[in-house]
Amino acid sequence: MARATARASTRRGAREGRARDGEGNLAREDYRRRRGRGRRRRAGTIGGAASTEETTSTRGRAESARYDDAEIPRGVGSATKAELARWLEGRRLPGQKMALEVNLAEGRGLVATEEIKRGEALLGVPRTTLITVERAIAEAKLGPKHAELQEWSVLATFLAQQALALESGTAGTFGEYIRALPRRTGSVLDWPEDEVDKLLKGSPSRLAAAERQDSVNAAIDEIRSYFPEITVGALRWAFDILFSRLIRLDAMGGELALVPWADMLNHKPGCAAFIDLNGDAVNLTTDRSYVKGEQVWASYGQRPSSELLISYGFAPEVGENPDDEYALTLGVDVNDPLADAKAQVLRDMGLSPVETFPLRLNGYPRQLLQYASFILCNPEKPSELKGLAQSAFTGSANIGQSIFDSVRGLTNGKARGKQGVILGGVAGEIAVREMLADLCAEALSAYPNTLEKDKGLAQGRMPDFPGADAWTGVAPDAIRATQRSVSAARVRVSERRILAKTDSEVRLQLRKLKQKSLMDDFKQ
Numbered sequence: 001m002a003r004a005t006a007r008a009s010t011r012r013g014a015r016e017g018r019a020r021d022g023e024g025n026l027a028r029e030d031y032r033r034r035r036g037r038g039r040r041r042r043a044g045t046i047g048g049a050a051s052t053e054e055t056t057s058t059r060g061r062a063e064s065a066r067y068d069d070a071e072i073p074r075g076v077g078s079a080t081k082a083e084l085a086r087w088l089e090g091r092r093l094p095g096q097k098m099a100l101e102v103n104l105a106e107g108r109g110l111v112a113t114e115e116i117k118r119g120e121a122l123l124g125v126p127r128t129t130l131i132t133v134e135r136a137i138a139e140a141k142l143g144p145k146h147a148e149l150q151e152w153s154v155l156a157t158f159l160a161q162q163a164l165a166l167e168s169g170t171a172g173t174f175g176e177y178i179r180a181l182p183r184r185t186g187s188v189l190d191w192p193e194d195e196v197d198k199l200l201k202g203s204p205s206r207l208a209a210a211e212r213q214d215s216v217n218a219a220i221d222e223i224r225s226y227f228p229e230i231t232v233g234a235l236r237w238a239f240d241i242l243f244s245r246l247i248r249l250d251a252m253g254g255e256l257a258l259v260p261w262a263d264m265l266n267h268k269p270g271c272a273a274f275i276d277l278n279g280d281a282v283n284l285t286t287d288r289s290y291v292k293g294e295q296v297w298a299s300y301g302q303r304p305s306s307e308l309l310i311s312y313g314f315a316p317e318v319g320e321n322p323d324d325e326y327a328l329t330l331g332v333d334v335n336d337p338l339a340d341a342k343a344q345v346l347r348d349m350g351l352s353p354v355e356t357f358p359l360r361l362n363g364y365p366r367q368l369l370q371y372a373s374f375i376l377c378n379p380e381k382p383s384e385l386k387g388l389a390q391s392a393f394t395g396s397a398n399i400g401q402s403i404f405d406s407v408r409g410l411t412n413g414k415a416r417g418k419q420g421v422i423l424g425g426v427a428g429e430i431a432v433r434e435m436l437a438d439l440c441a442e443a444l445s446a447y448p449n450t451l452e453k454d455k456g457l458a459q460g461r462m463p464d465f466p467g468a469d470a471w472t473g474v475a476p477d478a479i480r481a482t483q484r485s486v487s488a489a490r491v492r493v494s495e496r497r498i499l500a501k502t503d504s505e506v507r508l509q510l511r512k513l514k515q516k517s518l519m520d521d522f523k524q
């Protein structure tokens with residue numbers, strides 16, 4: 001399943017600690033001297049990015065992203081299982097080895113009705129049954145303004161318009177499918193604002209959630225400027241559906257589509273079974289075998305639990321998701337006298353003065369340290385920055401076209417091996433790790449609960465989804481609140497584990513580096 005917005009980030013951009021050694025790069029002494037100040041003054045960044053505090057305290061914005069059931073078009077969720085099955089038969093869905101189950105822990109899902117082999121192609125949803133941007137424009141008949149919108153907005157407008165048309169019985173080809181969509185998904189768009197703040201406090205996902213709500217609000221405003229008759233509630237519901245069900249089809253050049261029936265598959269962390277177009281049908285190619293009665297799983301992509309929570313409204317149990325990560329953001333210090341020059345050099349290299357790097361249980365990209373060494377460096381003259389950046393990011397001070405290829409891969413950890421160095425020798429290696437250890441300690445202290453309390457909450461039992469609710473997604477407030485609380489605690493604990501592991505590894509590396517530094521001094 002696809003997603004639209006940016007990765008979670010803390011915007012912990014500005015760090016104190018420019019440092020310098022005799023050779024003009026980094027030295028840990030300067031960094032130590034300055035870092036006390038850095039701890040107190042948080043989150044200023046170059047580039048105009050709002051701080052976490054600013055973004056999430058914009059009261060009223062997130063509040064308006066919650067919607068009452070009465071705002072969701074009445075026909076949504078009203079189709080029975082038999083009606084959906086009849087509609088799918090009419091769309092020429094071939095015979096299936098899976099059946100739709102309603103009362104699973106994940107709500108609805110597809111369960112094997114006979115043995116299924118590894119590598120088998122399931123589903124077979126005909127291409128003519130996909131809701132793509134092109135199809136939405138053709139079906140909605142909203143005129144040229146519809147085609148001018150961004151692709152997510154085109155699809156949301158179509159869904160909302162068709163859902164509203166259910167009441168007058170004028171919905172088109174996909175009316176029955178829309179009647180079978182859930183009314184609620186539990187995604188962050190549906191969370192009360194105070195819960196977003198409370199449950200995600202300390203986590204980079206708090207900012208991501210606020211950004212998601214803001215971007216949806218802005219898109220709704222734009223859509224309604226063209227189509228005021230489409231209600232805010234219908235559009236909120238439509239975006240919620242898109243975030244939890246839209247699929248990016250690689251074989252169609254990455255086109256986004258709603259794929260009826262395929263969108264009944266639930267996600268399993270670590271699963272490598274993907275949904276894609278194959279010839280004239282959309283298939284799921286299984287990555288394992290199934291016996292009759294087992295739920296069949298798909299991959300929504302390699303997503304950390306925070307992203308699953310924000311887009312899909314659930315988080316796997318702690319330790320279950322191999323794709324978990326903590327999104328660490330760092331950037332040029334706004335008080336650095338060379339701040340503007342560094343920002344410019346970074347931009348010239350296709351990087352940003354604020355970058356986010358993934359920390360994982362099994363490590364972090366070395367490029368994080370290279371980037372950190374550049375933002376900490378303190379050359380005699382600003383003109384040296386370009387050469388330092390080239391050394392840090394490409395390992396070469398020569399300018400050439402290849403520089404851009406290696407730099408582009410930097411923040412996602414793709415640039416490897418000899419491409420780039422940590423500036424400043426051993427002193428630089430120490431300074432960047434001290435900075436990273438500080439960032440980890442600071443991030444750990446931002447979570448309000450004790451770890452024990454969060455672990456207890458994360459182990460809480462997910463409430464059952466009683467009968468009819470699993471079809472529509474509607475559940476009593478208390479059940480929803482418990483689901484949110486347990487899922488958010490799982491995210492917090494997963495992130496804290498990663499931060500604690502990174503912190504202890506970095507401190508171990510620091511001890512070794514300091515020993516080496518002492519030995520080197522002794523030898524001289």
Ligand SMILES: C[S@@+](CC[C@H](N)C(=O)[O-])C[C@H]1O[C@@H](n2cnc3c(N)ncnc32)[C@H](O)[C@@H]1O
Pocket residue numbers: 001105106107108109182185186244245263264265266267268311312313314315470
């Ligand atoms: C594409 S739909 C899958 C079908 C969905 N269960 C339904 O009832 O329509 C995605 C939604 O399924 C649920 N879901 C998928 N995988 C899940 C999982 N591993 N645990 C809990 N809920 C899951 C989430 O509510 C998510 O927003």
